[in-house]
Amino acid sequence: MPADVRETLAADYQEVEQMLQKLEQGHLHLAAFGRVSVGKSALLNALLGEARFSTSPLHGETKDRQTGQWREFQEGNVFLVDTPGINEVQGEAREQLAREVASRADLVLFVVDGDLTDTEIAALRSVAAQHRPILLILNKADRYTTVERDALLASLKRHSEGLVDPRNLVTAAADPAVQQVIRVDEAGNETWSERRPPPDIGAVRERLWQILEAEGKTLAALNASLFAGRLSDQVGERVLAARRTLGQRVIRSYCVGKGVAVAINPVPVADLVAAAVVDVSMLTHLSKLYGLPLSRSEAGELIKTIGAQMLLLMGTVWAVHVASSALKLGTGGLSAVVTGGAQGAVAYYSTYVVGQVAERYLAQGKSWGEGGPKFVVREILDNLDRNSIMEQAKQEIREKLKVSPQSAPSA
Ligand SMILES: Nc1nc2c(ncn2[C@@H]2O[C@H](COP(=O)(O)OP(=O)(O)O)[C@@H](O)[C@H]2O)c(=O)[nH]1
Ligand SMILES: [Mg+2]
Structure with a gap:
């Protein structure tokens, strides 16, 4: 891409660059905190959808191996941190623990399994003092x-006033107890x-996502499977x-x-579709956004697949048609910018289609x-308003080139 084009588009590319940087480097630490056996490890496992952290049914058994141990598991850019139980340490050390948890976490999951004990209230205070959500x-x-749950929630709300x-x-059942099911058949056998x-x-999950959204941290969380929400719940829809x-x-x-690049540097019309489908960078960036990174050669293959379908359905004829009909309307004295602008709009449109198709695939x-x-390419083409996108394209290209519509008449 010519240097002047690059300059014209600097702001756009910078925005994308920053977004990707946040996506790649925006780490997010979520720490579970609370007494022993309230289900901290179970909750982290439930968020991940797999048993990464060991849980223990025996109160106190945790003491053998896991006491004082911080365990961390990375999922995408999200780090889940399991911490020692707050009742395992006393006095000053507990204060210290709470401070450390809060300083290492962007968000603290404070887990309880009943009303707040004095120990918990004290720990909650220490965490809240660090100003972490x-x-x-x-x-x-x-x-x-x-009924019991509502009463507990009311009490928790009272006790955590000013702190949370x-x-x-919110309530959860990270690892619900096994239920006995009794079936009685017609003969009365159980x-x-x-x-x-x-x-x-x-x-x-829902509240977690809302908080991250409010804090502007959803980008970092986007590629962690804890928000994949394949179960088509509300969170899944919002992630999407x-x-x-x-x-x-x-x-x-x-x-x-x-x-803009094509408008400045017009290429033979027949090459336009081919030229428009070389946007390997766009696809690698999109794929990162979807947490399904494509190598450049994979992106290239994907573009070939999409390009082949586009050529079948749209044909180079279309590109020639759109470009020439745009040209026809300008009578004489067509500036290079008009010619280039029309080609640029075609290039824009093709790239747009490639992007939409690839996004659907991801x-x-x-x-x-x-x-x-x-099927995907046809459906997307059917649902796109080609003319309005082409209009939009011309407008945006003109804006970038700072050419007023008067000096560059076009269709
Ligand atoms: N009934 C019930 N038991 C749970 C729930 N979550 C965790 N548990 C159980 O509570 C025990 C302690 O859980 P664990 O995750 O090891 O607690 P931690 O010490 O806070 O990490 C385990 O036996 C879990 O199966 C839940 O939602 N309901
Ligand atoms: Mg545990």
Whole structure:
């Protein structure tokens, strides 16, 4: 890309660059804190969806091996930190522990399994003094009736007033107890079986995401599987929405970049589609956003696949048509900018389509779905308003080149 084009687009690229840097380097530490056996490790496991941290049913057994031990597990850019129980240490050391937890964490998951004890209130105070957002989680909710739960929540709210934002008080069942199921058949025979209910941490995930969003930290959290929410819950939808918003910004920056470059340096029309599908960088960036990084050669392969479908469905004929119909309207004295501008708009549009198709592929977990690439490309082309995007393209290219519409008449 010529130096002057690069300069024109510096701000756009910088924005994308910063976004990616945040995505790559924006580490996020979430620490679970609380008494022994409230389910800290179980909660972290439930967030991850796998048993990374060892849990123990025997109160106190934790003391053998895990006492005083900090354990950390990385998932994407998110570090989950398991801490010793606050009742394992006394006095000054406890203060120290709370300070250390808070200083290492961007967000503290303060786990309890009943009303707050004096020890817990003291620890909560120490953490709150470090000005870290605290999520106060009433775990083992499966042990309580709805009435009991509501009473507990009311009490927790009272006791944590001024320390925890009431919206950050949520319930969870990180590792619900096994239930006995008794079936009675028509003959009156009873069969007993056991059922292990799945973890219920929907409210934790939801609130966690909201806090991260408010703190501007969702970018760092985006590629951690704890927010993948494949269960199509609310969080999953918001994660997807956040990715889409950022993805569209990445695509737009590349479209403008491509459009301006072609407008300044017009290439033979027939090469336009081919020229527009070389946006390997755009795809590698998009893939990082989706937590499914593509190597440059993989991105190249993906572009070839998409390009082939686009050529089948749109054809070089289209590119020639759009460019020439735009040219026809300017009668005589067409400046190079008009010619280039029309080509630039075509380049913009092609890049736009590639971006949308690739984004769909990534959002589906690197899969084309049943209909294959052809189906996806066709569906996206059908749903795009080509003319308005081309108009938008011309406008954005003109803006970048600081050419007024009067001096550069076009379709
Ligand atoms: N009934 C019930 N038990 C739980 C729940 N979460 C954890 N537990 C159990 O509580 C015990 C202690 O959990 P653990 O995660 O080791 O506690 P930690 O010491 O705070 O890390 C284990 O036996 C867990 O299975 C829950 O939501 N409901
Ligand atoms: Mg533990």
